[in-house]
Structure formats: C-alpha cells, structure tokens
Amino acid sequence: MDSFSQMQIFFLISSVGFVIVFIFVSIFLFYLITTIYSLRRIIFKIEKGIDRIGDTTKDLLEDMRDNIIFKFIFGRKKRRKD
Secondary structure (H helix, E strand, C coil), X not given: CCXXXXXXXXXXXXHHHHHHHHHHHHHHHHHHHHHHHHHHHHHHHHHHHHHHXXXXXXXXXXXXXXXXXXXXXXXXXXXXXX
C-alpha cells in the first residue's frame, strides 16, 4: 500500500470515529440538560413547600401564644425597664 491510500484510510476511520463520538456526546448532553431541568423544577417545588411550611409554622406559633392555657402556664414576657 502506498502512502496516499494509507492516508485515505486513516482519514476515513478518523472521520467515522469523530461522527460516532459527536453522536455520543450529543446524546449525553441531551440527557444531562433534561436531568438538570428536572432537578431545577424539583428544587423550585421544594422551595415553595418550605416557604409554605414556614408560613404555616409562624401562624401556628402565633395561635399557640395567643391561647389562654399557654399564657396561664408560661405567663407573659416580662419587659425590662431601662
């Protein structure tokens, strides 16, 4: 085999290899992007849930502090005189 035919075979094999690698990288990036998008949606839902739980907890604590039994057991906060 002369050097010209060896060069053609090398470029043919390397071109096919690059196409196959490009296809695998494209598939990997597609799945990576969809996974990141899904994780972002999940994190957004979790943050909304945490905000809602925080608001509910604040309301529950305020209701409990306003309760007569709570005030009787723990008393009112004493104010300091400066």
